[in-house]
Amino acid sequence: MKKISILLLMLAVLLAVGISGCxxxxxxxxxxxxxxxxxxxxxxxxxxxSTNIVTVRDLPSGxxxxxxxxxxxxxxxxxxxxxxxxxRGYYKFENDTVSNGTVYFYCFKTNSTxxxxxxxxxxxxxxxxxxxxxxxxxxxxxxxxxxTKFTTANGSGTDMIAWTRGNLIFAAKGQVAGxxxxxxxxxxxxxxxx
Numbered sequence: 001m002k003k004i005s006i007l008l009l010m011l012a013v014l015l016a017v018g019i020s021g022c023x024x025x026x027x028x029x030x031x032x033x034x035x036x037x038x039x040x041x042x043x044x045x046x047x048x049x050s051t052n053i054v055t056v057r058d059l060p061s062g063x064x065x066x067x068x069x070x071x072x073x074x075x076x077x078x079x080x081x082x083x084x085x086x087x088r089g090y091y092k093f094e095n096d097t098v099s100n101g102t103v104y105f106y107c108f109k110t111n112s113t114x115x116x117x118x119x120x121x122x123x124x125x126x127x128x129x130x131x132x133x134x135x136x137x138x139x140x141x142x143x144x145x146x147x148t149k150f151t152t153a154n155g156s157g158t159d160m161i162a163w164t165r166g167n168l169i170f171a172a173k174g175q176v177a178g179x180x181x182x183x184x185x186x187x188x189x190x191x192x193x194x
Contacts, residue, residue, distance in 0.1 A: 049168065053107045053194075054089030060187040063103070064092045073108050073119075077158065078171050079126030080119050084108040086169075091188065093180060102175035105188060107168055116164045123162055123171070124148060131157045142189050151182050161185045163194075170194055 051068040059065060073084040086108035093101040110116045127150045128135045134152040140161070141147065147163035150173075159182045160173035172189050174180025 049107070049109055051087050053168075054087045054105045056089065056091075056105065056188060056192045058191055059091075060191050062093050062095045062098075062184075063188060063191075064094075066090045066092055071106070073106075076104070076106065078106060078160065078162070078173065079123035079130075080108065080169075081122070081126075082119070084110060084119065084169070093184060095184075098179060098184075101179050101184075103180055103185065103188060104171075104173055104175065105192065106171045106173075108171075110167045110169065113164075113167055116167050116169050120148070120162065120164050120169055123169075124150075127157070127160070140186075142186065143193060147189065149182055152177075159185060161189050163189075165194060 051070075054068055055065060056063075067090045069088050069090065071086055071088045073080040073086060074082065076088065086106055089105035091103040091105065093103050108119070110119060124137050128137055131152050134154050134156060136149070136151045136153060138149050139146050140149045142161065142163060145163060145165075147161055150160040150162070151157070152159075155178040158174055158177045159180060160171055161182065162169065162171040164170070170189075170192070172185045172192075174185070
């Protein structure tokens with residue numbers, strides 16, 4: 001009698017789990033994209049600060065993901081002089097005019113939204129100071145929120161796009177000045193959905 005009771009209990013549990021949908025499938029398959037594809041599909045509360053935050057799942061044409069690394073901001077050429085810890089996604093980009101271009105996608109974590117805004121302003125000031133009259137630092141919209149476009153008039157500086165989300169700072173930039181343009185970086189930033 002005990003064997004039958006245990007067998008019936010196990011059958012009931014398996015049936016309940018099967019009906020509830022707790023087994024099988026990938027949680028990512030359940031994400032429904034917003035009707036407006038130009039908006040981020042993640043709220044600030046949904047952002048998971050880990051190495052995956054700089055891994056773009058659906059890469060635009062020409063991009064290849066190579067690796068993710070832990071980094072410190074002050075050595076990355078993004079204009080932040082203090083030490084902020086973060087992650088760097090390392091991508092290779094190729095098209096008809098660029099061969100083996102290197103693109104970095106960063107996420108740095110600060111203590112607060114106010115700190116993120118302060119470091120973000122430091123990035124803008126540093127770019128303008130480094131590139132003088134050639135610097136073009138302007139506001140653009142990426143994934144439904146404001147971001148900053150960093151370019152130079154003569155292509156002498158490294159193009160970059162950056163934005164904040166809560167206490168996180170994101171930036172995409174080429175490794176070599178003049179090799180990766182703003183439009184290419186914009187494709188990667190939009191594909192990040194951040």
